[in-house]
Amino acid sequence: MAIQSDTKPLLEVKNLRIEFPTRRGVLTAVDDISFDIMPGEVLGVVGESGAGKSLTGAAVIGLLEPPGRIAAGSISLEGQRIDNLPYEKMRQIRGRKIGAIFQDPLTSLNPLYSIGRQLVETIQTHTDMSESQARRRAVELLADVGIPAPERRVDQYPHQFSGGMRQRVVIALALAVNPKLVIADEPTTALDVSIQAQILDLIRKLCKERNVGVIIITHDMGVIAETADRVAVMYAGRIAEIGPVRDVIKHAKHPYTHGLMGSIPTIGHDTEKLTQIDGSMPRLTDIPRGCAFNPRCPKAFDKCFVDRPELIQVEQTRAACWLYEKEAVHG
């Protein structure tokens, strides 16, 4: 709640478009999305598979895989543009300013190196610390993320840790050199349900302590409810609704968000997740004219099949839906 409107945003994404040139033409996977993150703020990004969540995260950290490319828009970190930096400049920002947490802790760590070595290597890449300083820092980090007996564990190999412990190591790696922003792409999806909440708490706690902004990507509204300050709901490459978590959950504006809220699973009791709404998200090759959600929308009307809605401010949140056009105009 310490977010002040007068502080400068940590991250600004403006009109970002991500395209894949293919033989059958250019696919637009992320289409004109904009959002900000304040220092220390946790932004949840939620949406069905293929909505463009991971691509957005990859674009921010500069690791879009070719042929995917940023076709338009800008990404700025602390006021500096980072979407057009040369590789070497961007490499220095990765890990140093932006950390990443991946989905599967079992495959995120190199099996052939001890976790200590992987931590030390990350620290030494971005700082002038000596080997022994970096090692001491590594042990501290392991303690911070709640790994018992860190002095002993630091020399062990990834396969000697459980899934949950490995994800803690991954978090330690992401935070190793005090980044300003962490991108966590489905950080708990691959974990046993019994430890998902612990890991989410840990991410939230550490980032709040260090005033680190977080983008947490998930399918799971439960995860958002638990961790995020604000949420962006993505649908077919666009943001359908964005606003404070409380408002979006209690008073969802966009019919799609409504559908998502049909049942907020408490963490660990989800199986259906986002399949509450009939039908499925259109593929990139056949996104309908007008509002992309119109085939599934119970409230669709004429205009929805013709024009594409932009985000419209509705109370605390903004929703891309024609239902609110009048309110915006008259209210």
Added chain:
Amino acid sequence: MFAFIIRRLLQSLIVMLAVAFISFSLFNFVGDPVNNMVGQEATAEQREALRVQLGLNDPFPIQFARFIGNAVQGDFGVSYRLSRPVSDVIATRLPATLELVFVAAVLALVIGLPLGVYTGLHRHGFGSKVLLTLSLIGISLPTFLIGIMLILIFAVWLGWLPSFGRGDTVQIGWWSTNFLTVAGWKSIIMPAVTLCLFQLTLIMRLVRAEMMEVLRTDYIKFARARGLSNRAVHFGHALKNTMVPVITITGLQIGSLIAFAIITETVFQWPGMGLLFLQAIQFADIPVMAAYLCLVAFIFVVINLMVDLLYYAVDPRLRVERSGGGH
């Protein structure tokens, strides 16, 4: 780990026994050794006396045990063709083959590995495409053709290199080496290049495939996300993860190099074991054939053991699982 080594040693022993059995069987199935040793005019008594002397009338298991007992001491009898102890004959030929195989293996690894890394990293580059096309040629052209082409170009047309033989060798004890004279080096270049080409392309393609595979893994993406330099990502993280399959294949390929050496040695009249083996076949020189089989099998087994030990050096997962008494 200790238990694992013991187990591998036992397996190796079984392999060696099987090969010894096959070698030994050659004596019984391919002609009568006594005929090979005495002239046409020998009497029946002389033959019988020789049979007793050689122990050929003893029961089969005893003969086999004796064969193994002798073989372990390096005694494979006397060559029918050369009338000299097989161990002496082999000792004069072994260095030639081992040096040839050694140079070929080093060439294959030292050239194949970097080319594999390069083509794996620069998948779409022009250089990669050229190298891959060339490697296809390397894999599909028969060895003897490459050998003959090399001879034609470098020996006949240019006259830079000798077309056959080992050139000058230097004797160190029973070992004769090519490595101490210029003529020796000149002689070994063409055979070694010919012999290594297939393995070189194989290693290059393997490393390339493994690199491409590893570069797709999450831990490589995560290493990039941590901001590690390309060098650390490619060589520290990716290359090391390709090593287990590369070690396996390279180890096995050293075995095949010895086998392939038969052709190369024939093309270049290289006085090694392969050439010896071919001549032994032509003359049904069973003791030499038996010794060659046992020796090659032994080298295979030793290389396999070394490969297993190298795994431990590379992959920590094996170290813990096995020493933990698991399995």
